[in-house]
Amino acid sequence: MKMVFLALLGLHSAVAVIHSLKYFYTGSSQVPNFPEYVVVGVLNDVQMDICDSNIKRAEPKQDWMNDITKDDPEYWKTQTEICFSVQPVFKANIETAKQRFNQTGGVHIAQGMLGCEWDDETGEVNGFNQQGYDGEDFIVFDLKTETWIAPKQQAVITKQKWDENKARIAQLKNYLTQGCPCWLKKYLNYGRSSLMRTELPSVSLLQKTPSSPVSCFATGFYPDRVMIFWRKDGEELHENVERGEILPNHDGSFQTSADLNISSVTPEDWRRYECVFQLSGVKEDIITKLDQTAIQTNWGKTGDGSSSGLPLGAVMGGVVVLLLLVVGIAGYFLWRMTNMETSED
Template identity: 70%
Template sequence: MKILVFLVLLGLHSAAAGIHSLKNILTMSSQVPNSPEFVIVGMVDDVQIYHYDSNTRRLEPKQDWANRVTEDDPQFWERKTARCLDTQHLFKGYIKNLKHRFNQTGGVHIFQWMIGCEWDDETGEVNGFRQVGYDGEDFLSWDVKTNTWIAPKQQAVIIKNNWNNDEAKLAYYKNVLTQELPDFLKKFVNYGRSSLMRTELPSVSLLQKTPSSPVSCFATGFYPDRAEIFWRKDGEELHENVELGEILPNHDGSFQMNVDLNLSSVTPEDWRRYECVFHLSGVKDDIITKLDKTAIQTNWGKTGDGRDGGFPLGAVIGVVVVLLLLVVGITGFFLWKNKKKGKDGFQPANTSDASSSSPSSSSVGVQNTT
């Protein structure tokens, strides 16, 4: 399975309205079958805008509007590709050194570095972040308030101390996080404004696997992922006998989500008191779907009034389950979780010894000049 698939399914949701984010995620792996050894993914507002891997050895735009950067800088992608090649070589040295530091001789190992920032286009506030992870755990992180590195792992203490003693590099990091990255983010938000700021309403269906199963209110095709879906009774939101699913990506870049309602204790005459509500951020009117037995689509062949259901609920549930399993399976490998928001990573110093010096500007992939 491609590492890129893992990254796309990390569940990194867009920030609230007015806040934009830039994330560069660099991943070096060891002995992961059928995957590129090195991958770089760049995202603006959690939309992938460029990609590099050690198989193609090219940094390429993933959105048409991202290529507008060449209007001002025709050699942008060629220059950044060369930087990615250098970073790939340096990261290979880093994972080798980390395996030695942890007394590891073989097996699957993952080293990741994330660098980025958030920008509030209403207040102008900027927050930068860096974070380093190894084998699914924090290895080094950046404290933006003190402008220093933090080492949660004993094996990282020597590296932390050496890098924190390099005042010139500390000043350099601060400039990257507070000036260079925000400027790059603002430029790409402007390029992709019509796409990033768009809203698309979903189709909403009532689904039921078996006559005794919960009724699922399923919304798909919406954008962005800043959305809510819930059941309510007599106008009041329900919190009991409901189960809310995660927001998941569709293949076309839109999203889907569902919320289930257990009706085992609800009498048929009370069904009319229930309704499903879908709310999309930035859209005034909600989509309200009444709980109507005749509108429920099933996978046993008939709707509540005996008509053909005609909806492959089994396939839908199967896709959702597979996606959820993917998400669960990768969390052990990758360190970016929603609760970790606001931290970031690490640039390689050289391939001989990760603890010898702080990272230099020449070792940065796409992120340093972004």
């Protein structure tokens, strides 16, 4: 599924924030040790609840989600009913997709993402509903044209059928532009103290080998509205710098990095370089000087001859594990409108 990344400028000023509510879902066939049906809810890239065919209920993943029952004691019972009312649809859709692709048995996965984004300054709303099969996009809803897009030839029949169902399209549009943003704002209100918190990172300089780029690695920060870059003599560098993605940690915080290619940097010029980390809502930058004695490596010693304090392999290994966890949490989908999805049959 295509992921949307937000470029945020002017982090130290009172900038607008684009909030998101996304439901990822997965229906699977013959996948060992994995639920046949999984639904995961994500608010501002933080998992808030889950529902799957193993636990057989919807349940919170954040403490603040329990506060909803103060206003609606039947909330989790209702969400469980909604969640599992859609499970048969995924089983039917997998069977239909197998026929379209001339498949018989084997492992197959149907995935999807439903949700919306809301700009808290302009009020602009954007909604999306996209579905995939066996790791590739299958059909995507275009909210602007109110039509379905079929990236695969096998999905053309589905596109034609769904495009003709104007009532269903109107229902989906209403949810994406009205219902979803309403729930998004409601969840934000419950989780405000947690979601609006600010946590500063720990920043380290890491290097795999003496000839490798120096990585400025920041972890443990929140929220994920950050900028990290290298500069020389106070000027931001754009060449010989590679920025990493912002990735989630297991505790809800985030990590990111920026790599500086030092192959052409002479030892006497190292002091002219520094890594800058900026966090939205925080006035002070976190500045880390390019200092050979501060670099932590996994190839032996730091610049001053002492043992390195943090093996880079362990750090990068943790990143890989996190990526696998993100991929492993297959999809996420909380169907708030009954009968929104119908089988492709």
